[in-house]
Amino acid sequence: MRTFDLAPLYRNTVGFDRLFSMLDSGGNVDSAPTYPPYNIERTGETDYRITVAVAGFTPAELFIESKENSLSIRGEKADVQSGERSQVLYRGIAARAFERRFQLADHVEVKGARLENGLLHVDLVRNVPEAKKPRTISITTSAPATAQQVEAQVAA
Known part of the structure:
Protein backbone atom coordinates (compact mmCIF):
# COMPACT_ATOMS: atom_id res chain seq x y z
CA MET A 1 0.00 0.00 0.00
CA ARG A 2 1.46 3.30 -1.07
CA THR A 3 0.38 6.51 0.59
CA PHE A 4 1.89 9.94 0.34
CA ASP A 5 1.35 12.77 2.77
CA LEU A 6 0.88 15.92 0.71
CA ALA A 7 0.07 18.15 3.70
CA PRO A 8 3.49 19.91 3.70
CA LEU A 9 2.88 21.01 0.11
CA TYR A 10 -0.46 22.65 0.95
CA ARG A 11 1.14 25.38 3.04
CA ASN A 12 3.71 26.31 0.37
CA THR A 13 1.38 26.63 -2.61
CA VAL A 14 -1.60 28.73 -3.61
CA GLY A 15 -4.22 27.67 -6.14
CA PHE A 16 -3.20 24.04 -6.53
CA ASP A 17 -5.98 22.55 -4.38
CA ARG A 18 -7.56 20.79 -7.36
CA LEU A 19 -4.22 19.25 -8.33
CA PHE A 20 -3.61 17.91 -4.84
CA SER A 21 -7.12 16.49 -4.53
CA MET A 22 -6.66 14.73 -7.88
CA LEU A 23 -3.36 13.27 -6.64
CA ASP A 24 -4.98 12.17 -3.40
CA SER A 25 -7.84 10.41 -5.17
CA GLY A 26 -5.64 8.97 -7.93
CA GLY A 27 -3.79 6.65 -5.59
CA ASN A 28 -6.72 4.27 -5.22
CA VAL A 29 -6.14 1.94 -8.17
CA ASP A 30 -8.53 -0.78 -7.02
CA SER A 31 -11.67 1.27 -7.71
CA ALA A 32 -10.57 2.43 -11.17
CA VAL A 80 -30.44 -7.67 -30.63
CA GLN A 81 -33.78 -7.75 -32.44
CA SER A 82 -33.37 -10.71 -34.74
CA GLY A 83 -36.02 -13.26 -35.60
CA GLU A 84 -33.75 -16.11 -34.57
CA ARG A 85 -32.59 -15.91 -30.99
CA SER A 86 -29.49 -17.95 -30.46
CA GLN A 87 -28.47 -19.25 -27.09
CA VAL A 88 -25.02 -18.00 -26.05
CA GLU A 130 -1.28 34.04 -28.18
CA ALA A 131 -2.08 36.06 -25.05
CA LYS A 132 -1.33 33.02 -22.88
CA LYS A 133 1.91 31.98 -24.58
CA PRO A 134 5.15 32.95 -22.89
CA ARG A 135 6.87 35.95 -24.39
CA THR A 136 10.39 37.29 -24.07
CA ILE A 137 10.82 40.69 -22.47
CA SER A 138 13.80 42.69 -23.68
CA ILE A 139 15.92 44.38 -21.05
CA THR A 140 17.16 47.87 -21.72
CA THR A 141 19.96 49.57 -19.87
CA SER A 142 20.49 53.24 -19.41
CA ALA A 143 24.02 54.48 -19.97
CA PRO A 144 25.47 56.60 -17.19
CA ALA A 145 24.88 60.28 -17.80
CA THR A 146 27.85 62.23 -19.10
CA ALA A 147 28.87 65.58 -17.59
CA GLN A 148 27.42 67.44 -20.60
CA GLN A 149 24.01 65.71 -20.22
CA VAL A 150 23.93 66.53 -16.49
CA GLU A 151 24.73 70.23 -17.22
CA ALA A 152 21.95 70.33 -19.85
CA GLN A 153 19.42 68.87 -17.38
CA VAL A 154 20.45 71.33 -14.64
CA ALA A 155 20.23 74.30 -17.04
CA ALA A 156 16.72 73.33 -18.09
Whole structure:
Protein backbone atom coordinates (compact mmCIF):
# COMPACT_ATOMS: atom_id res chain seq x y z
CA MET A 1 0.00 0.00 0.00
CA ARG A 2 1.46 3.30 -1.07
CA THR A 3 0.38 6.51 0.59
CA PHE A 4 1.89 9.94 0.34
CA ASP A 5 1.35 12.77 2.77
CA LEU A 6 0.88 15.92 0.71
CA ALA A 7 0.07 18.15 3.70
CA PRO A 8 3.49 19.91 3.70
CA LEU A 9 2.88 21.01 0.11
CA TYR A 10 -0.46 22.65 0.95
CA ARG A 11 1.14 25.38 3.04
CA ASN A 12 3.71 26.31 0.37
CA THR A 13 1.38 26.63 -2.61
CA VAL A 14 -1.60 28.73 -3.61
CA GLY A 15 -4.22 27.67 -6.14
CA PHE A 16 -3.20 24.04 -6.53
CA ASP A 17 -5.98 22.55 -4.38
CA ARG A 18 -7.56 20.79 -7.36
CA LEU A 19 -4.22 19.25 -8.33
CA PHE A 20 -3.61 17.91 -4.84
CA SER A 21 -7.12 16.49 -4.53
CA MET A 22 -6.66 14.73 -7.88
CA LEU A 23 -3.36 13.27 -6.64
CA ASP A 24 -4.98 12.17 -3.40
CA SER A 25 -7.84 10.41 -5.17
CA GLY A 26 -5.64 8.97 -7.93
CA GLY A 27 -3.79 6.65 -5.59
CA ASN A 28 -6.72 4.27 -5.22
CA VAL A 29 -6.14 1.94 -8.17
CA ASP A 30 -8.53 -0.78 -7.02
CA SER A 31 -11.67 1.27 -7.71
CA ALA A 32 -10.57 2.43 -11.17
CA PRO A 33 -12.64 0.92 -13.99
CA THR A 34 -10.69 -1.28 -16.37
CA TYR A 35 -13.22 -1.65 -19.21
CA PRO A 36 -12.65 -0.74 -21.95
CA PRO A 37 -8.87 -0.55 -22.14
CA TYR A 38 -7.36 2.60 -23.63
CA ASN A 39 -4.07 4.28 -24.61
CA ILE A 40 -3.08 7.93 -24.48
CA GLU A 41 -0.42 8.92 -27.00
CA ARG A 42 1.43 12.08 -27.89
CA THR A 43 1.50 12.29 -31.69
CA GLY A 44 3.13 15.71 -32.05
CA GLU A 45 4.27 18.71 -30.08
CA THR A 46 0.68 19.84 -29.47
CA ASP A 47 -1.23 16.77 -30.72
CA TYR A 48 -2.54 13.86 -28.66
CA ARG A 49 -4.61 10.75 -29.32
CA ILE A 50 -6.79 8.67 -27.03
CA THR A 51 -7.37 5.15 -28.39
CA VAL A 52 -10.16 3.08 -26.82
CA ALA A 53 -10.72 -0.62 -27.60
CA VAL A 54 -14.40 -0.85 -28.54
CA ALA A 55 -14.58 -4.13 -30.45
CA GLY A 56 -18.11 -5.00 -31.48
CA PHE A 57 -19.49 -1.45 -31.23
CA THR A 58 -20.71 0.45 -34.29
CA PRO A 59 -20.35 4.23 -34.70
CA ALA A 60 -24.08 4.59 -33.93
CA GLU A 61 -23.56 2.91 -30.54
CA LEU A 62 -20.72 5.22 -29.48
CA PHE A 63 -21.17 8.74 -28.10
CA ILE A 64 -18.40 11.29 -27.58
CA GLU A 65 -19.03 14.49 -25.64
CA SER A 66 -16.57 17.28 -24.91
CA LYS A 67 -17.64 19.77 -22.26
CA GLU A 68 -15.33 22.35 -20.69
CA ASN A 69 -12.22 20.40 -19.57
CA SER A 70 -13.83 16.98 -19.72
CA LEU A 71 -14.12 14.35 -22.45
CA SER A 72 -16.68 11.58 -22.09
CA ILE A 73 -16.84 8.46 -24.27
CA ARG A 74 -19.89 6.23 -23.88
CA GLY A 75 -20.86 2.98 -25.53
CA GLU A 76 -24.33 1.45 -25.40
CA LYS A 77 -24.94 -1.79 -27.22
CA ALA A 78 -28.21 -1.89 -29.15
CA ASP A 79 -30.58 -4.73 -28.25
CA VAL A 80 -30.44 -7.67 -30.63
CA GLN A 81 -33.78 -7.75 -32.44
CA SER A 82 -33.37 -10.71 -34.74
CA GLY A 83 -36.02 -13.26 -35.60
CA GLU A 84 -33.75 -16.11 -34.57
CA ARG A 85 -32.59 -15.91 -30.99
CA SER A 86 -29.49 -17.95 -30.46
CA GLN A 87 -28.47 -19.25 -27.09
CA VAL A 88 -25.02 -18.00 -26.05
CA LEU A 89 -23.07 -20.82 -24.42
CA TYR A 90 -20.04 -18.70 -23.51
CA ARG A 91 -19.73 -14.91 -23.66
CA GLY A 92 -16.07 -13.94 -23.92
CA ILE A 93 -16.61 -10.78 -25.95
CA ALA A 94 -17.67 -8.01 -23.63
CA ALA A 95 -20.55 -6.01 -25.04
CA ARG A 96 -21.65 -4.18 -21.93
CA ALA A 97 -22.31 -0.49 -21.76
CA PHE A 98 -19.45 1.70 -20.60
CA GLU A 99 -18.50 5.29 -19.95
CA ARG A 100 -14.94 6.64 -19.80
CA ARG A 101 -14.17 10.17 -18.64
CA PHE A 102 -10.94 12.03 -19.26
CA GLN A 103 -9.91 15.33 -17.71
CA LEU A 104 -8.44 17.59 -20.37
CA ALA A 105 -5.85 20.27 -19.71
CA ASP A 106 -6.63 23.90 -20.44
CA HIS A 107 -6.91 24.79 -24.14
CA VAL A 108 -7.10 21.13 -25.29
CA GLU A 109 -9.76 20.63 -27.96
CA VAL A 110 -11.13 17.56 -29.73
CA LYS A 111 -10.04 17.59 -33.37
CA GLY A 112 -11.97 14.52 -34.50
CA ALA A 113 -12.68 10.83 -33.98
CA ARG A 114 -12.63 7.73 -36.15
CA LEU A 115 -13.47 4.05 -35.66
CA GLU A 116 -10.98 1.69 -37.23
CA ASN A 117 -10.56 -2.08 -36.68
CA GLY A 118 -12.40 -2.04 -33.35
CA LEU A 119 -10.37 0.91 -32.02
CA LEU A 120 -11.86 4.35 -31.46
CA HIS A 121 -9.24 7.06 -32.06
CA VAL A 122 -10.01 10.50 -30.61
CA ASP A 123 -7.55 13.15 -31.79
CA LEU A 124 -6.85 16.14 -29.55
CA VAL A 125 -4.90 19.35 -30.09
CA ARG A 126 -3.65 21.90 -27.60
CA ASN A 127 -4.28 25.45 -28.88
CA VAL A 128 -2.81 27.98 -26.49
CA PRO A 129 -3.99 31.53 -27.29
CA GLU A 130 -1.28 34.04 -28.18
CA ALA A 131 -2.08 36.06 -25.05
CA LYS A 132 -1.33 33.02 -22.88
CA LYS A 133 1.91 31.98 -24.58
CA PRO A 134 5.15 32.95 -22.89
CA ARG A 135 6.87 35.95 -24.39
CA THR A 136 10.39 37.29 -24.07
CA ILE A 137 10.82 40.69 -22.47
CA SER A 138 13.80 42.69 -23.68
CA ILE A 139 15.92 44.38 -21.05
CA THR A 140 17.16 47.87 -21.72
CA THR A 141 19.96 49.57 -19.87
CA SER A 142 20.49 53.24 -19.41
CA ALA A 143 24.02 54.48 -19.97
CA PRO A 144 25.47 56.60 -17.19
CA ALA A 145 24.88 60.28 -17.80
CA THR A 146 27.85 62.23 -19.10
CA ALA A 147 28.87 65.58 -17.59
CA GLN A 148 27.42 67.44 -20.60
CA GLN A 149 24.01 65.71 -20.22
CA VAL A 150 23.93 66.53 -16.49
CA GLU A 151 24.73 70.23 -17.22
CA ALA A 152 21.95 70.33 -19.85
CA GLN A 153 19.42 68.87 -17.38
CA VAL A 154 20.45 71.33 -14.64
CA ALA A 155 20.23 74.30 -17.04
CA ALA A 156 16.72 73.33 -18.09
